[in-house]
Amino acid sequence: xxxxxxxxxxxxxxxxxxxxxxxxxxxxxxxxxxxxxxxxxxxxxxxxxxxxxxxxxxxxxxxxxxxxxxxxxxxxxxxxxxxxxxxxxxxxxxxxxxxxxxxxxxxxxxxxxxxxxxxxxxxxxxxxxxxxxxxxxxxxxxxxxxxxxxxxxxxxxxxxxxxxxxxxxxxxxxxxxxxxxxxxxxxxxxxxxxxxxxxxxxx
Amino acid sequence: xxxxxxxxxxxxxxxxxxxxxxxxxxxxxxxxxxxxxxxxxxxxxxxxxxxxxxxxxxxxxxxxxxxxxxxxxxxxxxxxxxxxxxxxxxxxxxxxxxxxxxxxxxxxxxxxxxxxxxxxxxxxxxxxxxxxxxxxxxxxxxxxxxxxxxxxxxxxxxxxxxxxxxxxxxxxxxxxxxxxxxxxxxxxxxxxxxxxxxxxxxxxxxxxxxxxxxxxxx
Numbered sequence: 001x002x003x004x005x006x007x008x009x010x011x012x013x014x015x016x017x018x019x020x021x022x023x024x025x026x027x028x029x030x031x032x033x034x035x036x037x038x039x040x041x042x043x044x045x046x047x048x049x050x051x052x053x054x055x056x057x058x059x060x061x062x063x064x065x066x067x068x069x070x071x072x073x074x075x076x077x078x079x080x081x082x083x084x085x086x087x088x089x090x091x092x093x094x095x096x097x098x099x100x101x102x103x104x105x106x107x108x109x110x111x112x113x114x115x116x117x118x119x120x121x122x123x124x125x126x127x128x129x130x131x132x133x134x135x136x137x138x139x140x141x142x143x144x145x146x147x148x149x150x151x152x153x154x155x156x157x158x159x160x161x162x163x164x165x166x167x168x169x170x171x172x173x174x175x176x177x178x179x180x181x182x183x184x185x186x187x188x189x190x191x192x193x194x195x196x197x198x199x200x201x202x203x
Numbered sequence: 204x205x206x207x208x209x210x211x212x213x214x215x216x217x218x219x220x221x222x223x224x225x226x227x228x229x230x231x232x233x234x235x236x237x238x239x240x241x242x243x244x245x246x247x248x249x250x251x252x253x254x255x256x257x258x259x260x261x262x263x264x265x266x267x268x269x270x271x272x273x274x275x276x277x278x279x280x281x282x283x284x285x286x287x288x289x290x291x292x293x294x295x296x297x298x299x300x301x302x303x304x305x306x307x308x309x310x311x312x313x314x315x316x317x318x319x320x321x322x323x324x325x326x327x328x329x330x331x332x333x334x335x336x337x338x339x340x341x342x343x344x345x346x347x348x349x350x351x352x353x354x355x356x357x358x359x360x361x362x363x364x365x366x367x368x369x370x371x372x373x374x375x376x377x378x379x380x381x382x383x384x385x386x387x388x389x390x391x392x393x394x395x396x397x398x399x400x401x402x403x404x405x406x407x408x409x410x411x412x413x414x415x416x417x418x419x420x421x
Binding site: 049069071073075 | 205206207210213214217274277278279281282283284285286287288420421
């Protein structure tokens with residue numbers, strides 16, 4: 001469903017990873033491992049199409065990827081339902097019931113997002129993945145600020161997604177308790193060579 | 204895209220959304236002018252059209268950095284870029300929502316403030332018509348500027364510096380429509396030029412802004 005061939009990615013013009021190759025097939029979860037700064041986020045952003053790869057190919061059917069970043073894209077002044085409905089409509093439908101149930105958000109449905117705790121916000125952000133109805137999930141440290149119970153809920157939702165024929169690529173540091181391949185990024189680290197065509201906007 | 208439009212309108216109307224901020228600013232600026240220039244009806248009626256246009260332009264500028272900055276800060280922009288909504292459409296929708304929450308209220312109160320500045324009776328229609336045709340360009344150019352400066356810390360001052368020069372053509376022809384209207388002259392030429400500028404920006408800038416956003420999101 002998602003394949004990377006000899007992919008090299010860079011961040012701010014500095015090469016981060018080279019020679020990343022993997023194949024994510026249906027009903028599999030792949031865990032990205034690597035210490036901080038090893039390029040997990042950069043790799044996920046490249047796969048999601050937010051930044052170009054410096055070389056190599058990402059092979060994926062169009063409109064199959066759903067990406068969850070560090071920040072959840074939640075509007076504080078909207079309620080949980082309004083936030084999720086917005087994302088559902090962006091992806092062309094307005095059924096959010098399954099997402100609310102999967103992430104245990106039914107009781108918080110009408111609460112403004114500004115009144116949610118960090119963990120509850122995260123759950124809302126992850127519930128967005130369900131409403132995208134896309135088969136391949138790219139998750140960037142999804143369990144940050146989740147308690148053990150919420151992690152279990154999340155693992156359950158991922159398993160349900162896999163059972164529906166989906167696939168998941170997760171960058172994480174903790175053991176989520178489901179079997180899957182592991183892609184360790186540490187050996188793929190690029191040598192900090194010369195700057196490659198630095199053309200980033202100043203920031 | 205419709206969902207995005209209604210969400211933007213809803214966010215603007217909710218607490219802290221900034222709806223009415225531009226409007227209040229417009230009211231205050233225009234009220235200050237007679238205080239600064241003195242109670243001379245003739246002088247005021249001569250400068251009224253220009254002041255109203257300048258006030259509308261500054262009021263519009265005030266809320267520009269909200270167009271993309273808020274969505275950037277909470278990560279929504281990045282997630283929207285990976286959603287089925289094309290970035291060009293996103294820019295267009297956001298400019299439209301900005302126009303409806305900022306430009307349209309300005310157009311609506313301008314006649315009231317015209318009275319405050321002793322605008323000649325013949326000028327009201329053309330003042331409103333000019334603002335109605337010209338303010339969409341202000342929102343669209345502003346959305347482009349906001350896309351350029353998104354992600355910059357305290358980019359709103361830079362945004363003003365970038366956008367104000369681009370507002371010059373709209374200001375010139377918009378104020379000319381109002382001035383000629385007030386003097387009872389033919390307004391066709393400046394009104395057509397003003398319309399042309401607006402249509403031109405609406406046609407080109409969504410693509411430019413989307414390209415800029417793609418670079419800024421890297």
